[in-house]
Amino acid sequence: MIEARDRQLLEHIQLGLPVCSKPYAEIGRLCDMPETEVIERLTRLKQQGLIKRMGVIVKHRQLGYRANAMVVWNVPDNLIKQLGGHIGRFPFVTLCYQRPKQPEWPYNLYCMIHGKDRATVLKQLEQLVDACGLSSFDQEILFSKRCFKQRGAVYKNTAVTHG
Amino acid sequence: MLTTLHKQLLNDYQHNFPLSPRPYQDIAEALGVTEAEVLSTFTELNDNNFISRIGPVIPPNHIGVSALIAMAVPEQHLQTVADKISAHPEVNHNYEREHRFNLWFVVIAADAEHLDALIDAIEQETSYPAMLLPMLDDFFIDLGFKLDLNND
Numbered sequence: 001m002i003e004a005r006d007r008q009l010l011e012h013i014q015l016g017l018p019v020c021s022k023p024y025a026e027i028g029r030l031c032d033m034p035e036t037e038v039i040e041r042l043t044r045l046k047q048q049g050l051i052k053r054m055g056v057i058v059k060h061r062q063l064g065y066r067a068n069a070m071v072v073w074n075v076p077d078n079l080i081k082q083l084g085g086h087i088g089r090f091p092f093v094t095l096c097y098q099r100p101k102q103p104e105w106p107y108n109l110y111c112m113i114h115g116k117d118r119a120t121v122l123k124q125l126e127q128l129v130d131a132c133g134l135s136s137f138d139q140e141i142l143f144s145k146r147c148f149k150q151r152g153a154v155y156k157n158t159a160v161t162h163g
Numbered sequence: 164m165l166t167t168l169h170k171q172l173l174n175d176y177q178h179n180f181p182l183s184p185r186p187y188q189d190i191a192e193a194l195g196v197t198e199a200e201v202l203s204t205f206t207e208l209n210d211n212n213f214i215s216r217i218g219p220v221i222p223p224n225h226i227g228v229s230a231l232i233a234m235a236v237p238e239q240h241l242q243t244v245a246d247k248i249s250a251h252p253e254v255n256h257n258y259e260r261e262h263r264f265n266l267w268f269v270v271i272a273a274d275a276e277h278l279d280a281l282i283d284a285i286e287q288e289t290s291y292p293a294m295l296l297p298m299l300d301d302f303f304i305d306l307g308f309k310l311d312l313n314n315d
Contacts, residue, residue, distance in 0.1 A: 100297065149245075
């Protein structure tokens with residue numbers, strides 16, 4: 001679990017680094033922490049993997065990436081790690097994870113593909129299915145339509161992405 | 164129209180944004196421009212809604228508890244139901260997808276009790292059952308993304 005001071009820092013930085021000359025000093029003022037401590041803590045959190053990456057978070061849709069497919073498969077549990085690891089290595093895959101099956105939803109392996117158009121995404125998916133040997137598993141493709149809300153998750157000012 | 168600087172800032176700083184006292188100055192030096200140009204260009208990207216923010220991406224379930232939730236909602240009620248769900252601050256992504264389960268959203272709560280209470284509240288407000296799909300394992304989560312911005 002994460003220590004209180006780190007949590008406090010993440011609470012303040014989650015809404016975005018200020019666009020100004022000394023943004024970490026600015027964050028430090030908000031949480032009563034010297035600039036050096038802000039930078040040290042963020043550096044350590046990144047090394048520890050509690051910050052997966054630090055940087056620009058783009059809005060795909062606004063930049064022309066209108067086709068977003070969530071692809072799900074029903075794969076045997078004993079193969080899921082291996083398949084997931086393989087899928088995650090494709091450059092057009094932005095997310096890959098395991099979720100539990102449900103009575104009305106027999107899928108346990110998920111990946112997300114962002115592309116400029118549907119045809120490109122479907123071609124990339126075909127490539128992925130062939131390369132990873134996924135063709136024998138039940139699969140569904142769910143393209144996104146309307147986006148009702150998109151932002152980093154906020155709970156009591158703490159950012160997380162993609163539950 | 165995106166300039167070269169817009170494109171560089173969008174693509175080259177999704178990872179390893181400088182953790183230094185003057186990060187925008189460091190970026191400016193690396194790109195051969197001024198800090199003022201970097202600051203104004205990031206402001207433009209923000210104003211044009213091309214970026215959500217500059218900040219950390221944190222893997223799920225290290226802070227709080229999160230889950231993906233799916234609902235099957237009749238088309239004529241979808242906007243209303245989606246709006247009710249989006250109104251909760253714990254909800255971040257909320258999308259319509261092409262499926263019988265046509266509404267997909269992610270919630271993040273302080274702990275399991277809070278998550279349960281939130282799901283109960285959403286089910287009551289919308290009167291549709293929520294199918295809960297918490298993450299069990301992540302094989303690849305990054306969201307960094309190489310944008311091809313040349314053919315637009």
